Amino acid sequence: MLWIALVDRIGSGLWASVSVLYFTYVTGLSVAQIGTLVAAAGAVGIAGAPLGGRIADCLPLTHVLIALQLLRALASCALLTTDNYALLLTFSAAGSFGDRAANVLTKLYATRVAGPDRVRYQAVNRTVANAGWALGGLVSAAALTIGSTAVYPWLLAGDALSFAAVALATARCGEPPSASRTITTSKDSALPVRAVSxxxxxxxxxxxxxxxxxxxxxxxxxxxxxxxxxxxxxxxxxxxxxxxxxxxxxxxxxxxxxxxxxxxxxxxxxxxxxxxxxxxxxxxxxxxxxxxxxxxxxxxxxxxxxxxxxxxxxxxxxxxxxxxxxxxxxxxxxxxxxxxxxxxxxxxxxxxxxxxxxxxxxxxxxxxxxxxxxxxxxxxxxxxxxxxxxxxxxxxxxxxxx
Structure with a gap:
């Protein structure tokens, strides 16, 4: 999962520093439109955390993570296809939902895998993620020195590619044990147990x-x-x-x-x-x-x-x-x-x-x-x-x- 965190944050670092510039110079949005888009996408993203956690108690965690990473990749790619404001808002909201849900489930994965060592595992994971974010930001800064708006779509494409790569890497990770699901070897692959709310x-x-x-x-x-x-x-x-x-x-x-x-x-x-x-x-x-x-x-x-x-x-x-x-x-x-x-x-x-x-x-x-x-x-x-x-x-x- 540490390599996954590194790749994920490199992609996020590529996009974070140019997102406003992309919406301004490539899609032609006004300051008010960009502010509304960011706020609305963030509001939708709030729902990602509790819904993602609830789903992960019922379904295999790695499968849910793969689906969320693919959602983030598709949302980023979709932004490249249009300058329609309603569609841009929809795609940004979908990406925000996937981002917040994936963050929570990555933490849940670490909790289940590391057990009593979860604090140290999360610390190492956060260190790697910060290094990835900084690396992505440096690449983005270097690309911006070109001074052409043509570089913005490429950085967004790099962000989408990082999510696709993370989904593929997650598919190779083993499913961690979970007390919220009883794993069986019969045709009933997983029987959920009663959980408190x-x-x-x-x-x-x-x-x-x-x-x-x-x-x-x-x-x-x-x-x-x-x-x-x-x-x-x-x-x-x-x-x-x-x-x-x-x-x-x-x-x-x-x-x-x-x-x-x-x-x-x-x-x-x-x-x-x-x-x-x-x-x-x-x-x-x-x-x-x-x-x-x-x-x-x-x-x-x-x-x-x-x-x-x-x-x-x-x-x-x-x-x-x-x-x-x-x-x-x-x-x-x-x-x-x-x-x-x-x-x-x-x-x-x-x-x-x-x-x-x-x-x-x-x-x-x-x-x-x-x-x-x-x-x-x-x-x-x-x-x-x-x-x-x-x-x-x-x-x-x-x-x-x-």
Whole structure:
């Protein structure tokens, strides 16, 4: 699965940096149309996480993943065939649905295969994915130096090809054991077992709600830092891409070493305390970046980027473990699907949160860090009672012979 993650993210890196340019210069969409298209596609993508997880509890996981990767490939290819706005919106929404569902099911695959080592497995997977994203972005940047719009369709085609390659590679992966299905050797290949519903689990839903807030580090790097720097009177505008590079380098080099501090469920919950401090420090550093000249702004913005990157890595470790540990083995797909809603919803609400902090000013960033920090403490309290019982790890699959 690590090679699959690398190829997948290389393709995504090719397309992510030119998607707006493609819709602007190739299909001729206006700014308002592009904004609506992205928002609508993102809204449809939200449904991909819970639906994909539910389906994966009933059907072979690898088969569902292959279908989703082919959907992403076809959606990307379809974008090349038209400049009709309704069709572009439809194809983008289909691709977004497949993307969010595939992300959740890739995590589910790792959970089922790695078992107790799922945190380390996910850390390695995330490191490889970040390296792939950076490689795809570098190829895209090199292609853009040509200065011709003719290169945009080729980058989109490369994105589609990566999904097709991932589907072929997934077909060679073995089906992981699942407690939600009873594998038999009779003509009834799989008999589903009764599973609980995450939608009736108030503790898990409350946990997912707090996760939506903790995923805001994504919006900080994609929207918050670049906009704050762009509207700063002192910060060098060229600092924004350098801080993105810093973020990527830190994740690639430190994610795996940090993962060992959250190898067990109890250790993962304990990491919520330093995670709370990292978010608070990031908010304060952002606020202090507005208090001096260029050197002061650069130093505090670098400190903020470092703090938020540490928060990103700590939260990834905590989230990987707790999202699976809080889920019963017979419904891990459904539960992880609901957990996937947190990241999907954050993609819509995150930009609003960070732009609100920017609009308020330094005090807004201080409040932003404080709110996320308090949410960490709240999550620490929410999961305490559930985790005081037996750890909900991946159970052994039942095999019956007739």
């Amino acid at each position: 995450p939608w009736r689990d108030r503790t898990y839903l409350a946990y997912v709600a707090t996760e939506t807030v903790l995923f805001l580090d994504d919006a900080v790097f994609k929207i918050g830092l670049p906009l704050w720097i762009a509207h700063s009177d002192h910060a060098p505008h060229g600092l924004a891409p350098l801080l993105m590079v810093l973020n990527n380098v830190m994740v690639v080099t430190l994610q795996v070493p940090l993962a060992r501090f959250g190898a067990t469920t109890a250790e993962a919950r304990a990491l919520l305390i330093p995670l709370s401090a990292a978010f608070a420090l990031g908010g304060v550093a952002m606020a202090l970046s507005a208090t001096g000249g260029a050197v002061t702004a650069t130093l505090f913005l670098t400190a903020a980027a470092t703090a938020f990157t540490v928060a990103e890595m700590l939260h990834a470790t905590v989230s990987w473990e707790l999202s699976a540990a809080l889920a019963p083995g017979t419904a891990q797909g459904a539960y992880l699907g609901v957990h996937g809603l947190a990241a999907a919803v954050q993609r819509s609400l995150g930009p609003l949160a960070v732009t609100a902090a920017i609009a308020v000013g330094p005090l807004g960033w201080t409040a932003f860090g404080a709110i996320v920090s308090v949410t960490c403490a709240f999550q620490h309290r929410i999961v305490r009672d559930r985790l005081s019982g037996p750890t909900l790890s991946v159970p052994t699959v039942t095999v019956s012979e007739h």
